[in-house]
Structures are given as C-alpha cells and as structure tokens.
Amino acid sequence: MSCFDAGSPWPGHAKGSVGYRRVLLALFFAGVATFAQLYSVQAVLPGLARSFAVSPADAALTVSAATLGLALAVIPWSWVADRAGRKRTMAWAISTAVGLGLLVSTAPTYEVLLLIRFAEGAALGGIPAVALVYLHEEIQKLHVAVAAGTYVAGTTIGGLTGRIVAGPVAEASDWRIGVLSVSAVAALSAAAFLWLAPRPRGFEAFVPGAGPPLWQRVVLNLRSVRLFALYAQGFLLMGGFVAVYNYLGFRLERPPFLLPESLASLMFLSYLAGTATSRIAGGLTIRYGRLPVLLAGIPVMLVGLAVTLAESIPWVLVGLLIFTGGFFIVHSIAAGWTPGLATLGRGQASSLYNFSYYAGSSLLGWTGGLFFVRFGWLGVAGFAAGLAVLAGIIAAGALRSAPGAQPAPR
Numbered sequence: 001m002s003c004f005d006a007g008s009p010w011p012g013h014a015k016g017s018v019g020y021r022r023v024l025l026a027l028f029f030a031g032v033a034t035f036a037q038l039y040s041v042q043a044v045l046p047g048l049a050r051s052f053a054v055s056p057a058d059a060a061l062t063v064s065a066a067t068l069g070l071a072l073a074v075i076p077w078s079w080v081a082d083r084a085g086r087k088r089t090m091a092w093a094i095s096t097a098v099g100l101g102l103l104v105s106t107a108p109t110y111e112v113l114l115l116i117r118f119a120e121g122a123a124l125g126g127i128p129a130v131a132l133v134y135l136h137e138e139i140q141k142l143h144v145a146v147a148a149g150t151y152v153a154g155t156t157i158g159g160l161t162g163r164i165v166a167g168p169v170a171e172a173s174d175w176r177i178g179v180l181s182v183s184a185v186a187a188l189s190a191a192a193f194l195w196l197a198p199r200p201r202g203f204e205a206f207v208p209g210a211g212p213p214l215w216q217r218v219v220l221n222l223r224s225v226r227l228f229a230l231y232a233q234g235f236l237l238m239g240g241f242v243a244v245y246n247y248l249g250f251r252l253e254r255p256p257f258l259l260p261e262s263l264a265s266l267m268f269l270s271y272l273a274g275t276a277t278s279r280i281a282g283g284l285t286i287r288y289g290r291l292p293v294l295l296a297g298i299p300v301m302l303v304g305l306a307v308t309l310a311e312s313i314p315w316v317l318v319g320l321l322i323f324t325g326g327f328f329i330v331h332s333i334a335a336g337w338t339p340g341l342a343t344l345g346r347g348q349a350s351s352l353y354n355f356s357y358y359a360g361s362s363l364l365g366w367t368g369g370l371f372f373v374r375f376g377w378l379g380v381a382g383f384a385a386g387l388a389v390l391a392g393i394i395a396a397g398a399l400r401s402a403p404g405a406q407p408a409p410r
Contacts, residue, residue: 010202012140019198023138024150026197027131031154033094033189034127036162037101037120038066039245040182043167043265044175046249051175052110057369060246064362065114067242069121071358074129078351079214081126086134087197093126094190101183105176121358128155128354133347136339137202145290148336149282153275156328160271161185167265217345221352226341229398233294233334234357236391237301239364240384241327244305246365247372247380248320256311270320274328281329282336291395291405294333298392300326305381305388330391331357340404 013019041048041062049059081089100120107113131151139147162182170178212220221227245268251257252264277297284293304323308316335353342349364387371379399405 010137012143012202013138013198014140015143015146020139020143020147022196022198023135024147026193027135027151028154028157029189029192029196030090030094030127030131031151031156032158032161033098033186033193034124035155035158036165036182036189037097037186038070038124038162039063039159040101040162040166040179041066041104041117041175042245043163043249043268044170044178044261045246046253046264047170047175047178047261052113054110056247056250057366057373058110060366060369062113062117063242063246064366065117066121066124067358067361067365069118069123070125070128071121071355071362073122073125074351074354074358075214075218075348077126077129078133078347081130081133082347085200086130086137087200089126090130090134090197091194093123093130094193097123097126098183098187098190101186102180104183105180125354125358128357129351130347132335132339132350134200136346138198138200144340145285145333145336146279146282149279149332152278152328152332152335156271156274156278158189160268160275163268163271164265167268168262171260171262212344214348217348218352221342221345221349224341225398226402227338227349227352229394230334230338230341231353231356232394233330233391234353235360236364236387236394237327237330237360238357239360239367240301240387241324242361242365243368243371243380244308244320244323244384247368247377250372251377252313252316257313259313267317267320270317270324273321273325277325278328278332281332285333285404285407287407289404289406290333290337291399291402294330294337294395294399295392297326297329297333298388298395300329301388302326302385305385309378309381337402337404341402 013023045059048062049056077089077093097120100116100123103116104120107116132148135147135151136144165185166178166182169181248267249264252259252267281293301323304319304326307319307322310316338353339346339350368380368383371383
C-alpha cells in the first residue's frame with residue numbers, strides 16, 4: 001500500500017527504509033565503478049611513462065584525457081537523463097564505460113591510449129552528471145546531505161580501489177594487467193548498481209516545449225553567483241587534489257624515499273580519510289549548516305599539505321591523510337549543495353559542477369606537473385595550497401546568505 005496520495009508528489013524514500021538503503025548502496029557501487037576506472041592509471045604512471053618513453057607530465061595526460069572527456073560529457077548526459085530517466089541513463093553510461101575500460105589495456109600506442117581514455121571518461125560522465133539529481137528525487141529532502149555524503153564515500157572507495165589494485169598488480173606483471181584488473185572490479189560494481197537501484201519514483205520526464213531549452217537552463221545556472229562559487233570549489237580544489245596525487249608517485253620513487261611502485265601505491269590508502277570525512281561532513285551540516293562545514297575543510301587541507309613536505313614516509317602519509325580528509329569535506333558539501341540551490345534545471349546545475357570539477361582535474365592537475373619539474377614537491381604543495389585559499393575566499397564571500405548555509409532554526 002502506498003504511504004502517500006497518488007496525486008501528490010513523491011516525497012522520497014524515508015531514512016532507514018528498504019528503498020533508502022537500496023538507493024544508497026546502488027550509488028555507492030556506481031561511485032566505485034566510476035572512480036576505480038577513472039583513476040586506475042594514476043597508480044601506474046611511472047611504469048606507463050617508461051613503457052611509452054614519455055615524461056611525467058605526458059604520462060599524467062592519461063588521467064587528464066579521461067577527466068576532460070568526463071567534463072565535456074556531463075551536460076549532454078544531463079540532457080539524456082532529463083528525457084530517458086536517471087537510472088536508465090546511468091545504466092547506459094556505466095555499461096559503456098566498463099566496455100571501454102577493458103580496451104585501455106590493449107592500447108598499442110600512447111596516442112591511442114589517450115583516445116580510449118577520453119572516450120572512457122566521456123562514458124563515465126553519465127554517473128556524476130546524474131547521481132546527485134537521482135538522490136534529490138528519490139530521497140526525502142531532510143536526508144539528502146547525508147545521502148550525498150554516502151555517495152561521495154563510494155567515490156573515495158572507488159578511487160582507492162583503482163589505485164591500490166592497479167599498482168601492486170602492475171609491479172608483479174605490467175601496467176596493462178594492473179589496469180585490466182581494475183576494469184574487472186568495475187564490472188562487478190556496475191552489476192551491483194544495476195541490481196540494487198530501485199525503480200525511480202520521483203522522476204518527471206522533460207517535455208519539449210514545456211520549459212526552457214537546454215541552453216537556457218545552462219545559462220541560468222551559470223549566471224547564479226552562488227552556484228558559480230560552488231563550481232569554483234570543484235574546479236580549484238580538484239585541480240590541486242589531482243596534482244598532489246598525480247606527482248606523489250614520482251616523488252616517492254626518487255631519493256630519499258626510493259619506494260617501489262607497489263609500496264608507493266599504498267599511499268593511496270589515504271583515500272580512506274575521505275571516505276570517513278565525506279560521511280561525517282554530511283551529518284554535521286544538520287547541526288552547523290553547510291557553509292561553516294565547507295569552510296572548515298580548507299585549513300585542514302592546508303595543514304595536510306604542509307605536513308607532506310617532510311622527508312619521512314610516515315609523516316608524508318599523515319599529511320596526505322589530513323589533506324585528503326579536508327578535500328572531501330569541501331567536495332561532499334559543494335556537490336550535494338549544488339542541486340539544492342538550482343531554481344531551474346537541477347540536472348544542468350549538477351552537471352556544471354561536475355564539468356568544473358573535472359575541468360579542474362584535467363587542466364590544473366596537469367599544470368601541477370610544471371611546478372613539479374621546476375620546483376619539486378614544494379612547488380606542487382604550494383600550487384595546491386594557493387588554489388585552496390582562493391576557493392575558501394570565494395565560498396566565504398558568495399555563499400554566506402545562501403539557503404542551507406546556516407543551520408535551520410529549531
């Protein structure tokens with residue numbers, strides 16, 4: 001029996017219900033499948049650079065190619081999802097991406113590898129472009145922030161899985177087998193998503209002519225100062241975050257560390273800090289509001305970056321844990337806040353956040369390599385710190401009076 005009137009809008013699955021748990025588990029596995037594939041090559045960049053005889057910055061382009069494809073695809077995927085439905089769109093995207101991921105290990109040349117990675121990223125764009133909108137439509141509004149934190153936690157597990165599986169397997173064989181093993185994990189996670197995701201009940205298909213066309217919805221969400229500030233969080237912070245993780249492996253292979261690839265990849269266990277803080281941050285917003293929690297993540301990132309400057313492996317790991325935890329505090333709040341601030345075109349607002357996020361990953365993540373070549377690790381840390389400070393200034397100035405910025409009165 002339905003618990004709401006047939007003519008009433010779908011209120012969303014209540015926290016603790018079977019539907020609520022299935023939505024969260026489904027999106028958790030979608031996050032694992034997406035981010036395991038997206039960043040699997042990051043753990044094997046030194047080996048990939050040797051295999052194709054390219055520089056560290058050129059090797060890092062294999063990461064940027066995928067994130068660029070994702071950034072360019074999120075708006076088109078949001079258009080598809082407005083018509084075909086959220087779950088169906090994510091199913092198409094994740095299935096295509098798994099197929100392309102299996103082809104990555106067969107790339108005969110560096111140029112072909114970049115093309116496959118770009119296409120893989122474009123396919124993966126259908127998950128982050130739609131996932132948080134799906135949450136807003138299927139979960140009761142009071143619990144969306146916590147649910148969004150769970151989804152982001154899944155993305156951290158995915159990013160971690162891709163790196164810690166690919167690195168050790170690659171050292172025992174080569175980078176191709178390492179990446180292929182991650183694709184197998186992604187395939188299993190994709191199957192779990194398809195099985196768990198419940199039938200959408202809050203989706204209303206876009207009817208052509210019944211509202212503004214796509215370009216107007218995109219422009220409207222670009223003109224919002226508050227939304228633009230959230231897009232800036234994704235662009236700036238993700239750029240610094242990817243730069244740190246792109247070039248960490250190269251640093252750890254050099255003196256005074258001289259770590260083999262399998263041990264260097266274990267540094268990616270720091271992602272577990274993001275798994276924890278993204279969930280915690282979602283819960284803290286109910287008590288403190290979104291803006292104070294978001295801003296709290298910035299100094300945490302700065303402290304972590306400062307600690308990574310130490311020439312001691314334990315301290316580098318501690319710094320990376322702190323930095324990663326701070327990043328995911330900000331990202332989970334910003335990503336979950338974006339659809340809620342959109343007055344029209346919620347799917348496009350979420351897609352624009354993801355476009356900014358992955359454009360930062362592609363452009364600024366690669367740019368960090370120029371600082372690494374010129375100034376070493378100090379250059380990368382300073383570059384990421386400058387981006388974090390700028391992001392904090394923008395958020396503090398533009399989001400102070402935004403809905404949800406402060407805790408709701410009791």
